[in-house]
Amino acid sequence: MTPTRRRLTFIGLGFLSLLVASALALTAFEDTLVFFYSPSDIKEKSINTDKQIRIGGLVKNGSLSKSEDGITVRFEVTDLKHSIPAVYRGPLPDLFRENQGVVAEGHLSKGIFRAKTILAKHDENYMPKEVADSLKKAGKWKGENKN
Amino acid sequence: MIAELGHFALILALVMATVQTVVPLIGAHKSNTVLMEIGKPSAIAQFFAILFAFCALTNAYITSDFSVVNVAENSHSLKPLLYKISGVWGNHEGSMVLWVLILALFGFTVAVFGKNLPPTLRARVLGIQGSIGVAFLAFIITTSNPFLRLNPAPLDGRDLNPLLQDPGLAFHPPMLYLGYVGFSITFSFAIAALIEGNIGPAWARWVRPWALLAWTSLTAGITLGSWWAYYELGWGGWWYWDPVENASFMPWLVGTAFLHSAIVVEKRDALKSWTILLAILAFTLSLMGTFLVRSGVLTSVHAFAVDPERGLFILAILAFFVGGAFILFAIRAPKMALGGLFQPISREGGLVMNNLLLSVATATVFLGTLYPLFLDATTGQKVSVGPPFFNATFIPIMIPLLLLMAIGPMLSWKQGDLASAMSRLWVAAICSGGLGILFWLLNSDKPFTPIIGFAIAGWLGGGALKELADRILLFKIPLLNSLLRARGLPRSAYGMTLAHLGIAIFVCGASADSAWRSEVVFNAKEKDQTEIAGFNLKLQKVERLKGPNYETERAHILVTKGSKTIANLYPERRFYPVQQMLTTEATIYSTVVADLYATIGEGDKRNGWVLRIWHNPLIPWIWLGCLLMVLGGVISLTDRRLRIGAPEKKIGNYERAELGAEHG
Numbered sequence: 001m002t003p004t005r006r007r008l009t010f011i012g013l014g015f016l017s018l019l020v021a022s023a024l025a026l027t028a029f030e031d032t033l034v035f036f037y038s039p040s041d042i043k044e045k046s047i048n049t050d051k052q053i054r055i056g057g058l059v060k061n062g063s064l065s066k067s068e069d070g071i072t073v074r075f076e077v078t079d080l081k082h083s084i085p086a087v088y089r090g091p092l093p094d095l096f097r098e099n100q101g102v103v104a105e106g107h108l109s110k111g112i113f114r115a116k117t118i119l120a121k122h123d124e125n126y127m128p129k130e131v132a133d134s135l136k137k138a139g140k141w142k143g144e145n146k147n
Numbered sequence: 148m149i150a151e152l153g154h155f156a157l158i159l160a161l162v163m164a165t166v167q168t169v170v171p172l173i174g175a176h177k178s179n180t181v182l183m184e185i186g187k188p189s190a191i192a193q194f195f196a197i198l199f200a201f202c203a204l205t206n207a208y209i210t211s212d213f214s215v216v217n218v219a220e221n222s223h224s225l226k227p228l229l230y231k232i233s234g235v236w237g238n239h240e241g242s243m244v245l246w247v248l249i250l251a252l253f254g255f256t257v258a259v260f261g262k263n264l265p266p267t268l269r270a271r272v273l274g275i276q277g278s279i280g281v282a283f284l285a286f287i288i289t290t291s292n293p294f295l296r297l298n299p300a301p302l303d304g305r306d307l308n309p310l311l312q313d314p315g316l317a318f319h320p321p322m323l324y325l326g327y328v329g330f331s332i333t334f335s336f337a338i339a340a341l342i343e344g345n346i347g348p349a350w351a352r353w354v355r356p357w358a359l360l361a362w363t364s365l366t367a368g369i370t371l372g373s374w375w376a377y378y379e380l381g382w383g384g385w386w387y388w389d390p391v392e393n394a395s396f397m398p399w400l401v402g403t404a405f406l407h408s409a410i411v412v413e414k415r416d417a418l419k420s421w422t423i424l425l426a427i428l429a430f431t432l433s434l435m436g437t438f439l440v441r442s443g444v445l446t447s448v449h450a451f452a453v454d455p456e457r458g459l460f461i462l463a464i465l466a467f468f469v470g471g472a473f474i475l476f477a478i479r480a481p482k483m484a485l486g487g488l489f490q491p492i493s494r495e496g497g498l499v500m501n502n503l504l505l506s507v508a509t510a511t512v513f514l515g516t517l518y519p520l521f522l523d524a525t526t527g528q529k530v531s532v533g534p535p536f537f538n539a540t541f542i543p544i545m546i547p548l549l550l551l552m553a554i555g556p557m558l559s560w561k562q563g564d565l566a567s568a569m570s571r572l573w574v575a576a577i578c579s580g581g582l583g584i585l586f587w588l589l590n591s592d593k594p595f596t597p598i599i600g601f602a603i604a605g606w607l608g609g610g611a612l613k614e615l616a617d618r619i620l621l622f623k624i625p626l627l628n629s630l631l632r633a634r635g636l637p638r639s640a641y642g643m644t645l646a647h648l649g650i651a652i653f654v655c656g657a658s659a660d661s662a663w664r665s666e667v668v669f670n671a672k673e674k675d676q677t678e679i680a681g682f683n684l685k686l687q688k689v690e691r692l693k694g695p696n697y698e699t700e701r702a703h704i705l706v707t708k709g710s711k712t713i714a715n716l717y718p719e720r721r722f723y724p725v726q727q728m729l730t731t732e733a734t735i736y737s738t739v740v741a742d743l744y745a746t747i748g749e750g751d752k753r754n755g756w757v758l759r760i761w762h763n764p765l766i767p768w769i770w771l772g773c774l775l776m777v778l779g780g781v782i783s784l785t786d787r788r789l790r791i792g793a794p795e796k797k798i799g800n801y802e803r804a805e806l807g808a809e810h811g
Contacts, residue, residue, distance in 0.1 A: 006489070006490075020507075021508075021540065024539060024543055028540050029536065031535070031539070033532060033536070035529065036529035070670030070750070070757065071668055089668070090757070091746070092749065094728075
């Protein structure tokens with residue numbers, strides 16, 4: 001086999017694997033991309049309820065309640081303009097508190113957000129970037145947080 | 148006073164690094180031996196200056212000198228000694244000092260152990276390595292000085308983030324940096340070779356020990372990080388495809404490809420420009436990881452305080468080195484002589500496939516990691532790319548790679564015979580089927596997908612062992628002669644077998660855990676119980692205790708199976724008053740086949756506590772597999788052939804292997 005043909009073989013193989021990878025990535029993007037919405041986005045846009053989404057905002061003051069079984073919690077996520085009720089079953093992250101930033105992943109069902117996971121945060125000053133941005137968008141950002 | 152000396156030492160190191168960059172490069176260009184030789188002492192001096200600075204900073208931490216801003220912000224007088232020391236690299240400034248320390252360490256090793264390198268190559272390698280040092284020392288001194296003073300000094304410090312107060316994390320960053328930054332030296336070797344326009348088998352042999360060291364450390368570093376995340380974060384998982392994890396994983400993938408393609412350069416003098424490209428890419432991805440972690444574009448447990456100025460500075464460094472490297476590559480690479488020829492089906496061909504698949508896999512990880520940033524920057528739309536994306540793209544690319552991993556080493560150089568390789572792999576086929584069927588019988592009630600993983604792992608593991616057995620002609624010649632042959636084999640052969648075997652075991656662990664893990668969340672008062680995977684767990688009691696710098700609520704869970712007591716678990720929920728922070732301390736009961744993993748959430752005596760219990764099958768195999776890979780790297784490193792100081796011995800070793808063959 002000549003060097004040129006050898007090169008061509010490998011370049012061909014390279015392109016083939018890139019092609020396969022791109023096809024994989026594109027189909028995966030279709031199914032697995034998780035979009036982030038603020039409570040206002042959810043009120044204002046119509047959102048496909050089958051898909052996993054993330055919502056973020058503050059845990060509304062006075063909205064946190066625990067149900068009988070001791071595991072299911074209800075709270076409202078707010079960007080101080082609109083708020084969305086949310087339900088979550090499971091232990092809450094250590095820093096989950098009212099009036100603190102929260103990001104949850106799950107899906108919407110009849111106007112209630114059913115959270116599958118609540119994203120853990122690592123220190124109390126930390127404000128998820130998405131939450132800060134959505135508060136800014138709602139014009140409620142005070143900027144007292146360091147991040 | 149010591150802090151000021153540390154600061155001074157950093158500036159001195161910058162001066163030394165500048166000398167190390169400029170003088171040897173000019174010397175090499177003008178073939179002036181005296182100028183070239185200056186690279187050596189300046190690299191040594193730079194290393195010791197940074198070492199001094201590092202020790203000065205460590206001293207400030209150990210003595211709790213809160214007049215240093217960095218110490219006041221990240222330490223506390225009550226913290227245990229280990230965490231006072233690990234606190235040095237638990238923050239942005241200190242970890243940058245560790246970063247340059249390791250950078251200089253690699254320069255130091257080239258200066259001290261690179262006696263057999265040609266003087267011009269060594270001068271150029273040291274020069275390039277020095278230039279990276281200049282960039283990062285300037286970065287530290289201008290934007291991230293760890294020795295700034297605070298007046299008046301506070302009475303006590305703000306403490307280290309409690310999540311980072313953990314033995315796993317004490318060693319994770321040094322290991323990881325040893326790997327990350329280690330690719331700087333392969334980069335320097337690559338650039339030096341491009342400048343010289345000369346690359347061949349000798350070059351590959353010189354660069355291999357450093358590449359191996361970097362790869363081994365990176366493997367260990369990533370493993371430690373994953374292990375830490377597993378038991379400390381209390382989420383029950385070991386890999387999240389978090390952008391920062393990916394940032395360390397991409398250099399690993401490319402570094403692995405580099406290790407393999409360098410073999411082709413060494414043995415067959417082919418794939419030269421491709422190997423250089425991989426060396427450049429590995430370090431590019433390392434630098435990119437540094438940028439992602441420190442610029443604040445990502446939010447993660449790893450992200451340090453956000454400062455756009457720092458991000459820009461690192462971006463500039465990245466642009467300079469990567470841009471420069473690629474321009475040089477574009478000019479020089481086409482002029483490189485084409486190397487040895489080979490058929491697509493051959494050892495070289497197999498290694499090319501390895502490289503292709505690893506590179507494509509890196510590309511998908513790259514895409515998944517950076518796409519959210521890209522989308523946010525262009526459209527403002529916020530998305531996250533999570534594990535489902537990587538499972539759908541990365542894993543399908545890995546499967547052919549794992550299958551090929553057993554076949555490649557069976558092919559001969561230049562022109563291989565696929566049929567004979569496959570016929571030698573009957574052992575692998577049996578292992579594959581056997582392992583698959585065995586695990587299916589044991590877990591017939593559970594999802595089927597992990598069985599595919601077991602079959603692949605059996606194929607790979609069986610193939611790796613068969614390859615070793617064939618080399619020593621096991622059962623073909625008398626056992627004693629086989630053992631003699633085994634003694635004569637180069638250590639790198641064992642390194643490869645161990646590393647490939649490690650991957651097989653890792654694949655078993657990862658496959659089982661992906662689909663067979665189970666979880667129970669329940670609200671328990673004292674004496675309540677639950678079941679998981681045949682175990683009975685009973686909450687005995689919850690007590691309040693005090694640790695050195697925290698208060699804790701500790702549960703006692705009794706695990707029984709039938710009437711037998713299996714284990715006592717003590718998950719904790721800690722409160723660190725200085726940082727006003729709560730952490731979850733998971734407790735893990737490990738056996739060979741599974742982990743029981745328990746955490747305790749908030750609660751009280753009247754309403755009970757939320758307990759979360761996972762049964763994670765085969766998780767210990769993940770750590771075992773990684774450990775074998777690291778061990779394989781270490782054993783390869785001790786191969787005599789790689790010792791630059793011992794070229795004659797290399798011949799001796801081959802003779803011994805030949806001798807063994809004759810005995811057979």
